[in-house]
Structures are given as structure tokens and as C-alpha cells.
Amino acid sequence: MLFFYIMGEFEMIAKTFQGLEEVLAKELVALGANNVQIGRRMVSFTGDKEMMYKANFHLRTAVRILKPFLHFKATTADEVYEAVKAFDWEQYLDTASTFSVDAVVYSEVFRHSKFVAYRVKDAIADYFNDKYGERPSVRLNNPDLIFHIHIAGEECTLAFDSSGESLHRRGYRVETGRAPINEVLAAGMIMLTNWHGECDFIDPMCGSGTLPIEAALIARNIAPGVFRQGYAFEKWKDYDSALFKSIYEDDSREREFKHKIYGYDVDGRMVACARRNVKSAMMNECIEIECRDVKDFEEHPEPAIMVVNPPYGERLVPEKLLQVYKDLGSRLKHAFQGNVAWVISNNYDCFDQIGLKASARVPLFNGDLDCEFRKYELFQGKYKGFRGDGNELQKDFSPLKRQSRLTGLDGETRSERASKSRNNDANYSSEIDDESMRRRRELEAYFDKARRKPARRKPAEGEGERKERREGFAPRDDRRAPRGERRDDRFSSREGRGERRDDRRGSRENRRDDRFAPRDERRGARNEHRDGAKFAGKGGADRKPFDRKGNGKRQAPFSGDFKPLRGGKRKDI
Numbered sequence: 001m002l003f004f005y006i007m008g009e010f011e012m013i014a015k016t017f018q019g020l021e022e023v024l025a026k027e028l029v030a031l032g033a034n035n036v037q038i039g040r041r042m043v044s045f046t047g048d049k050e051m052m053y054k055a056n057f058h059l060r061t062a063v064r065i066l067k068p069f070l071h072f073k074a075t076t077a078d079e080v081y082e083a084v085k086a087f088d089w090e091q092y093l094d095t096a097s098t099f100s101v102d103a104v105v106y107s108e109v110f111r112h113s114k115f116v117a118y119r120v121k122d123a124i125a126d127y128f129n130d131k132y133g134e135r136p137s138v139r140l141n142n143p144d145l146i147f148h149i150h151i152a153g154e155e156c157t158l159a160f161d162s163s164g165e166s167l168h169r170r171g172y173r174v175e176t177g178r179a180p181i182n183e184v185l186a187a188g189m190i191m192l193t194n195w196h197g198e199c200d201f202i203d204p205m206c207g208s209g210t211l212p213i214e215a216a217l218i219a220r221n222i223a224p225g226v227f228r229q230g231y232a233f234e235k236w237k238d239y240d241s242a243l244f245k246s247i248y249e250d251d252s253r254e255r256e257f258k259h260k261i262y263g264y265d266v267d268g269r270m271v272a273c274a275r276r277n278v279k280s281a282m283m284n285e286c287i288e289i290e291c292r293d294v295k296d297f298e299e300h301p302e303p304a305i306m307v308v309n310p311p312y313g314e315r316l317v318p319e320k321l322l323q324v325y326k327d328l329g330s331r332l333k334h335a336f337q338g339n340v341a342w343v344i345s346n347n348y349d350c351f352d353q354i355g356l357k358a359s360a361r362v363p364l365f366n367g368d369l370d371c372e373f374r375k376y377e378l379f380q381g382k383y384k385g386f387r388g389d390g391n392e393l394q395k396d397f398s399p400l401k402r403q404s405r406l407t408g409l410d411g412e413t414r415s416e417r418a419s420k421s422r423n424n425d426a427n428y429s430s431e432i433d434d435e436s437m438r439r440r441r442e443l444e445a446y447f448d449k450a451r452r453k454p455a456r457r458k459p460a461e462g463e464g465e466r467k468e469r470r471e472g473f474a475p476r477d478d479r480r481a482p483r484g485e486r487r488d489d490r491f492s493s494r495e496g497r498g499e500r501r502d503d504r505r506g507s508r509e510n511r512r513d514d515r516f517a518p519r520d521e522r523r524g525a526r527n528e529h530r531d532g533a534k535f536a537g538k539g540g541a542d543r544k545p546f547d548r549k550g551n552g553k554r555q556a557p558f559s560g561d562f563k564p565l566r567g568g569k570r571k572d573i
Helices: 021-031 049-058 077-085 113-132 183-192 210-220 241-249 268-280 321-335 348-354 383-388 402-406 414-421 431-451 476-486 494-511 519-530
Strands: 010-015 034-038 042-047 064-073 098-106 145-152 155-161 200-203 261-265 287-291 304-308 340-345 360-366 369-377 562-564 570-572
Touching (some): 021 034, 021 042, 021 049, 042 049, 049 064, 049 241, 064 077, 077 113, 077 155, 098 113, 113 145, 183 340, 183 360, 200 210, 210 261, 210 268, 210 287, 261 268, 340 348, 348 369
Parallel strands (some): 098 145, 200 261, 261 287, 304 340
Antiparallel strands (some): 010 042, 010 064, 034 042, 064 155, 145 155, 340 369, 562 570
């Protein structure tokens, strides 16, 4: 079976969502990781086997932990195949093992990540087939080893996936609503506020209770992996069960939480769902869930922080979406004075309805939705009076302009950061963003193909010598001449088109008997073939005209050509 040893420190990659890289880096430093470096939607670090176990078990803002083991350059799929096949796979796999391959691609050459994954799979299978005549099996569900290949430009990195199922699947959620927030994003939002349990926590639109539960885990410093059923590294041959058990049972980092967490929602079904999830997470003592509309929010007696994930109008569309934000802003101003509130949304019109000025704006992604996480500091009276008393807004983050969703925390635009990351061999993206990028490339490829089709319009006068825009197509006149010879003067002059129709009709008449004979003759033939009493043409003795009122009778068709008159009637000519 699987057999490989990891000696000393080695390179690892922690994937996350865009906007949470700095939060994840702080987590890794606090955990004891070395050589922590921030990338785009990832943070690289070094550590030993214990650090790999701790990273999977303790990190709140990581999606998965990868261990790179093979770096190479490739410009074609065949080069990827040859590089992977040349690797010594016997140190990790045997013919009785199972594996799967995941791929992320950011390249102009490699357009389809699934194809790259198939080529890697083929290379591994062919390595064992050529040597032993048999191969390891591919298993998508719970394989022995999960490989992750990442391609950025020409830089290719093959890594082990030590997490298995995404780390956002904590394990405490037993029910969910229509638009649940990702657990990793929820934890990252709370950690961006710098709240660690110093006061009460309020979520007035809690849904299935993800934000209150993640807040409770942070406040009590409980590892998010305590509810998980397992990790991919537990199937590795060098898995140290005693080491992981010591990490799992170590509760020395946990602390007491002396305040309360409140979750409210207007939907009674979501309230019941949130209560069941809270019970599953064993947080009943510190979390209270109630059914309450945001417009009925009353002044909180104790200092508190509020984090809100309201509907965006994407998956959940309330009847009065803007009114929801207006009510939220009104209650913040009149019932939450002296406290801080954070709101996430991707809709600027909704933000405008809050009617308050944000002191910080943090770009975040909720799935593939480009959002902002805004901070509101509530105070009594007007801002001038607030400043007159010697107070200042606590700007933990630099406030960004309205176009801030296009700019990262470091001031670089996303296009600039994307161009840099294409040349970064450690550029690992989030799983949700990968699918969005793949769909975009497929659409671009489709439209590029459509643009390559030659134009079919007829040239205007004087355009006969115009060359086609793309190479490989002859001038229009050069193409037209042989086609005209092949198709019986189809592209002749306008004066000859009338004659061409008669000639063409006559030739077809000769080839196909009387099918294309004049109209009257055709009808006569049909009458003889199909009993003229029923299918008689114009002038048939037994033919009755069709009743225009729709009484089931059929009107005799006109023969020959016709031209309309002013009154809308037709006249035979």
C-alpha cells in the first residue's frame, strides 16, 4: 500500500478565499509555522508533520492544505504527461492503491482543467501498466491519495491533498437554508473585525446560524476541526495516529466566554434550523436564537458588535429588498449607538439604503459574488459633535473609494495581481473561483471560434477586390467565379436572375418529372393521384371554398402569380 516518509520540514500550501490571505497568515504565525508568505488566494509555509496536522485541525480560514512534491515546466499536455510519467510513483503508490486527481489551470495554453487532470491520471496509470501490467484504480470518493496539479503559465506543481474534503465542512451543520454562508468566509469576516469575545455578538439575520456558531468557536478558541469525521492524511502510510490524537485531545488553548451571542431571523423555519445547528455544535450555553424582524430590533443594553450577512438579491430575493437595508440602517442609527456593525453585500444600491458612512471597506468574495465588507461605527448625534468631543473613528483598514471592489488591500488592482500570479508557481486559487474561471474561458473560446467564421454577406459595389481580414481566405471574387461555374450561374448579374429562375425550374422539371411543373399542372396531377373530388385545385367541380369563420371548410387556393391591391385583396394577373 502507500509507503512514504516525510523527514524534517517541507513546503506546504494553505488555500483560502481572496481577501482572507492576511488573516490566514496571522493564523499560521500564531500556530508556529515557518517561512510564511502571502500569495493570491493562498499562503505558503513550511513545517513538519505535526504542523500539517495542526494546520488541518486548527485553521479557520483555510480551505485545504496541500503538500507540493513535484515542480516542472510544460507548454503542452504531452509534456505534462511525460513529466508525470517519468516520476518514481512506487514510493507513493502501488497497484492496489486508489487515487484521484484535481486540477487548477491558469494558462493560455491549457484551457481545460479536466483534460489536464485526465492526462495526469493517464500518466500514473501507464507508469504501472508498462511495469507490472496492471494499474492503481481511480476512485472519486474517499481514495487513498488525492493529487492536486496546479498550472500557472508554464509552471506546473503537483501536490498531495492532506485535507480531503474541503475544510469549510466543519461537521456541525445538520440543516441548511437556501443561501447559507460558507463557514470559512464566516470565520474570516469575524476575524477581520478583530473580535475575540470581548463583548456580546449580534447577528440580526442569522439564517441557519453559521455566523453565531463560528463566533462561539472563536470566542472560546475551540478548533474548528473538532467536529470533522476525518482527513485525507489519515490514509497515508506514515500516518501517526498517536501524534494526531494528542493534537485532537489538547484543549489547553480553549478559554471561557463571559458574554453572549445573539442570533435573530424573521423566518421561523430558519430559526428552528439555526437552533438545531447550535445544538449540534454544543453551543447552547452561549448562543441564543430568536425569531425577530430586523425592524423590531431594540437597543442592546450591553456593549456589542454586530456582523450581518443580509440578502443580496441573488439567491434570496425578499419582496422589499431595499426596504430590508433601510430598516437595518435605521435600527443601527437609533438602537445601536456606541457600538460597531459590519455588513457584507455585493449590491451598492442596498448599501446606499443603509444611509450611514462606512469607516472601512474590505473586498471579499462570497462564492463567485464580488462583495464588500463594510464597517459602521455608530455614535450619538452628528459627526461634528462626535469629533468635537475628541473622538476619532477607529479605522483598522484604510477606507477605499466606491470602486474598491476592484482593488485589493495592498492597493493593487485585481488585473495587476492576476498578471503577477500567472508567473507565480505557488499560485493556488479557491475551489469556487476555479469553476467561474473555467466557465469564462469556455465562453471566450466559443466566441473566438465564432469570430473566425468567414462573412457571408454579399459585397457592395466596388468591394470585389477587398481582401478578407483573416489569412487563408481568397478574395471574394476569386471564390465566386468557380462557385458560379459549379452552380449554374448562381452568382450571375441582377439582369440574368429572372432568366436563371426559369432555366433552373425547367432543368428540375426535366430531372424530376412534373414535380416542378406550373402550378395548375401540378394540381391536376395531384387530383389524378389523390382523388380529385377531395383534393381538387382551383376550378375543381366538387371543391367547396373554405369558410373564413373557421367552420371546417377549406378555401380554394389561388393559382399563378398575384399582386395585392389597396383593399388587401389579391388579383390574378
